[in-house]
Amino acid sequence: MASTGLFRLPASCRGVLLRTTYKRSPVPSKLYQSHGRISATLVHTGTQHQLSLVTASRRHFHPSLAKSNSVTTNGREDSIPTPESDSLPLETYQQPKTGLLSVLPASWVPYAELIRLDKPTGTYYLFFPCLFSTLFAAPLAIPIASPLSVLGTSLLFFSGALIMRGAGCTINDLWDRNLDPHVRRTRLRPIARDAVTPFNALTFTGAQLLIGLGILLQFPSQCLFYGTPSLLLVAAYPLAKRFTYYPQFVLGLTFSWGAIMGFPALGVDLLQNSAALTAAAFLYTSNIAWTVLYDMIYAHMDIKDDSKAGIKSIALKHDKQTKKILSGLAVAQIGLLAGAGMAAGAGPVFFVGSCGGAAVTLAIMIKKVNLKSVKDCWWWFVNGCWLTGGVISAGLGAEYLVQFSKRPGEDDETKERA
Numbered sequence: 001m002a003s004t005g006l007f008r009l010p011a012s013c014r015g016v017l018l019r020t021t022y023k024r025s026p027v028p029s030k031l032y033q034s035h036g037r038i039s040a041t042l043v044h045t046g047t048q049h050q051l052s053l054v055t056a057s058r059r060h061f062h063p064s065l066a067k068s069n070s071v072t073t074n075g076r077e078d079s080i081p082t083p084e085s086d087s088l089p090l091e092t093y094q095q096p097k098t099g100l101l102s103v104l105p106a107s108w109v110p111y112a113e114l115i116r117l118d119k120p121t122g123t124y125y126l127f128f129p130c131l132f133s134t135l136f137a138a139p140l141a142i143p144i145a146s147p148l149s150v151l152g153t154s155l156l157f158f159s160g161a162l163i164m165r166g167a168g169c170t171i172n173d174l175w176d177r178n179l180d181p182h183v184r185r186t187r188l189r190p191i192a193r194d195a196v197t198p199f200n201a202l203t204f205t206g207a208q209l210l211i212g213l214g215i216l217l218q219f220p221s222q223c224l225f226y227g228t229p230s231l232l233l234v235a236a237y238p239l240a241k242r243f244t245y246y247p248q249f250v251l252g253l254t255f256s257w258g259a260i261m262g263f264p265a266l267g268v269d270l271l272q273n274s275a276a277l278t279a280a281a282f283l284y285t286s287n288i289a290w291t292v293l294y295d296m297i298y299a300h301m302d303i304k305d306d307s308k309a310g311i312k313s314i315a316l317k318h319d320k321q322t323k324k325i326l327s328g329l330a331v332a333q334i335g336l337l338a339g340a341g342m343a344a345g346a347g348p349v350f351f352v353g354s355c356g357g358a359a360v361t362l363a364i365m366i367k368k369v370n371l372k373s374v375k376d377c378w379w380w381f382v383n384g385c386w387l388t389g390g391v392i393s394a395g396l397g398a399e400y401l402v403q404f405s406k407r408p409g410e411d412d413e414t415k416e417r418a
Contacts, residue, residue, distance in 0.1 A: 095109065113190050133258060136263070150400070175238035183302055220264060245312045248299065249288070252290075256285075256290075258287075297369060333358070353394055
């Protein structure tokens with residue numbers, strides 16, 4: 001209920017009205033300032049009430065308030081947040097007018113938003129470990145995997161990453177449906193704004209998992225054995241945010257699973273090939289370190305809202321030591337990546353291109369990222385994916401082509417035996 005002329009009343013009347021309101025409904029009150037204008041609106045949100053003041057011009061206050069950011073209400077001084085504060089009016093949802101979502105039917109848009117179709121960076125982060133392991137496994141296959149086989153396997157992995165990332169996002173939003181409305185960045189997600197019901201989201205998740213299973217069945221049968229356990233981690237990550245300050249570690253276990261899958265996908269049996277098993281173990285842990293690193297930067301975008309909502313994160317726990325931790329994670333990532341290369345018998349092209357390139361890109365990102373800026377954290381989260389993931393992939397790809405050119409293919413071996 002709004003009272004637009006409240007501050008045009010005499011001072012004594014305003015005081016009586018406000019005191020009466022507070023006595024009848026003991027709700028917290030705050031005065032909100034936005035571009036010099038103030039209003040009074042009683043907002044009901046379930047069992048919580050909030051009195052905010054919004055349409056009367058600031059000029060109706062006593063002149064002494066003109067240079068002050070506080071006002072006394074009910075015998076208590078409350079600060080008036082500035083336009084840069086978190087108390088500014090929140091944006092309302094608007095139908096996408098540009099990009100891929102703008103051309104979809106309106107009824108499809110909430111489901112496309114649910115799987116973050118318009119924000120594909122998460123899909124790339126899930127795909128890169130799959131690509132790394134495929135390129136690591138290719139020279140270890142007997143005979144060495146052909147470029148066409150590597151390309152086909154990589155495309156299958158990308159389609160799987162797209163589907164499973166969408167399923168993971170849907171599961172995450174189902175778990176967080178009561179938390180997302182309290183976080184500025186997530187309050188307009190489809191389930192949080194009631195554009196998709198929990199039942200429909202659950203049904204949609206089942207459909208995505210079935211499609212993911214169909215993709216998994218296109219790989220050799222042993223991939224089903226290696227891939228299925230990852231579903232437990234997909235479901236566990238959203239819960240980790242409630243119980244530990246290190247949910248990024250659980251996310252790392254989940255997003256890095258593809259670092260194992262490339263080996264059985266190309267017919268390399270990890271249980272029979274000790275070199276491949278060692279390389280996979282090093283690569284998996286290297287990717288865990290990378291995931292914690294980039295998601296720690298990502299977590300800084302929500303650090304204020306997470307604190308208010310009771311959501312735990314490594315950024316919240318180690319806010320003042322973030323860059324030191326990021327540096328340690330980068331060292332661990334590169335060291336473990338080098339260990340994977342040594343186990344797989346990689347040559348100098350890999351160590352210079354992948355390890356050296358990753359060291360440079362990570363050092364630049366850690367030095368330049370402004371952890372207090374949401375926009376800067378987002379920029380480095382998005383572009384760091386391509387910078388670091390790109391140089392590692394390029395080094396591995398170049399190393400594979402070098403080894404492929406030096407080894408005879410299956411046809412050549414057959415001819416030599418004949």
